[in-house]
Amino acid sequence: MSSPFTRRLDIEHPLIQAPMSGSTPPSLVAAVSNAGGLGSLGAGYLEPQAILDQAAQIRALSDRPYAIGLFILPDAFEADLEAVAKAREQLDALMAREGLGVRTSMPAQWAPRYSDQFAALCEARPAVAMFAFGVITPAQLRELKQRDIYVIGTATTVDEARAWADGGADAVSLQGAEAGGHRSTFLHDAEDGMIGLFALLPLAVRAMAAYSRDVPLIAAGGIMDGRGVLAAEILGAAASQLGTAFLTCPECSAAEAWKQDLPRVEDYQVTTIRGFSGRAARGLRNRFVEAMPSAAQGLPYPILNALTAPLRRAAAAAGRGDLLSEWCGQAASLVRPQPAAELVARLMYEYRLAKRTLEP
């Protein structure tokens, strides 16, 4: 389905595999790109060297365009150490109660240094850079443009889409309220940035029409099959971005327990959670979310994220999905476990079928 957007990016299908930090190994990214979609490496939690290493691995597996996704953050964070100590105590007690032999520790740093991640991204020079949690600076835009890197900004409201268009993004990815994982909302409270795609897409289409250049819109949130891709196109999207749909691919590195829980997720159980990372994110309301200690809930991102990371790794190793951050969109139970290339082909088959079966 060729369009100005797919031609510009030199991809076959209007499909983007979302940059889900922690769950997008090079094999997944390359498989999606080789199948004609745009694979993306979620690099939010990666050290600069790991970004370079994984980019090289992707390049070894595919010569197709791919994306790297980053979280826009300050370079340093100040933690309230008293609050951290209290949260650690409560988190350790929770893990002990749950029989998981793991304790929190003070991390060497709260998060990888963003400006170093950005430099690594520039050096890796993917076809596309995707950003969440804010807008890049004019200097950063210049650095990306000098390297001919296509820039996609993430927006959860029309104001945020405008901020990215004003900031020079080539395209804007609209994160609907349905979407799994961290909310990108940066101009509003997270609760106010929960706009469903049926509203957000047409609103953003109108807002982008005021610009003298074309700003393609990408639809993200709740899209699990080819009918969703077509519906998004009808509402004005140049492409669809799917995250949860790729979680059950064998190439995806999400924990097995998480993959196995997805088909059983009820829509009303998918909620907005701050308790894993300190930042609003959509996922399954499981045991950990229900038992989340009060002191931990007060810590901001990425402080809490760093504290809970080893606990979640231990939970994954122990097959305890109920203690993991099981991020997922609202339509999670529509996952179809299959290799990424097959999923891409199936999505496009369903897309064409839905188009053909429309009565004229």
Place this chain on the structure above:
Amino acid sequence: MSSPFTRRLDIEHPLIQAPMSGSTPPSLVAAVSNAGGLGSLGAGYLEPQAILDQAAQIRALSDRPYAIGLFILPDAFEADLEAVAKAREQLDALMAREGLGVRTSMPAQWAPRYSDQFAALCEARPAVAMFAFGVITPAQLRELKQRDIYVIGTATTVDEARAWADGGADAVSLQGAEAGGHRSTFLHDAEDGMIGLFALLPLAVRAMAAYSRDVPLIAAGGIMDGRGVLAAEILGAAASQLGTAFLTCPECSAAEAWKQDLPRVEDYQVTTIRGFSGRAARGLRNRFVEAMPSAAQGLPYPILNALTAPLRRAAAAAGRGDLLSEWCGQAASLVRPQPAAELVARLMYEYRLAKRTLEP
């Protein structure tokens, strides 16, 4: 666009004007039905005699099918009179501060008696009955079926859609998180029933496929133009239900101040509000919502609804939109003020155009 659903209801277009209680005078309902859609009388706040009177007025203006919508409620309510007194005091103080010369009073009843409303609906015998806030009883279903009334139940989650299908509904209206007005959620907390249409529609399509009979699904929430109607159809909807889009019709009895605020609504300002009625409803975060007294916020529906009703009437009369319950969906600013018949024709023109302009 003829389909089994439109043929069964004998309507021309797969369009339902939502039963917005308090804003759907007979002239609006009749105009939509005469234009080939399904007009509906939102009768949630109407006394039984008013339901009969307005049904007669609709019948005098149109011989086309139309719907009556009711809220499923107990027949009687017990109010905590101490809490009511405290809320009244605070609400009166707020109105005084805002310069509105109106005070709360103790209403003769908290709400019209539901079973009498139901009896009036049966007597009025519209082509369609729509219900929110719960599921009808088997006895009520029999009464409706004896009169050949088509039953549409409102669901905000897949479980609620199943509850209605199990309860004998002919069709289920899916109220997406984008939708304006009162949330119908009855099996879950209101926050857990905020599922975007991009997720809810495909999930409900799969759930309904398990039934041996056909249960058409209706899409509601954020749909403001014909592209939205087509997108909903592609995701599996037999029809689209639009409320906010009809608010700015001249036939609609919504307050002028409310109508005038809608085009300026930003997506992030449309929030979930309990403070007007005691039940979660989507609308504009205006002055009243920001200043909502704490004691009022604790009162349940319909107690608080009855207390604030005269205040909202006074605000409407004074042109004070900021003190009104300005219900609206998340895409409110896409309203196009025009007569209802023109809006219906325009929606279907856009729908056909969107279909034709899809590349094959």
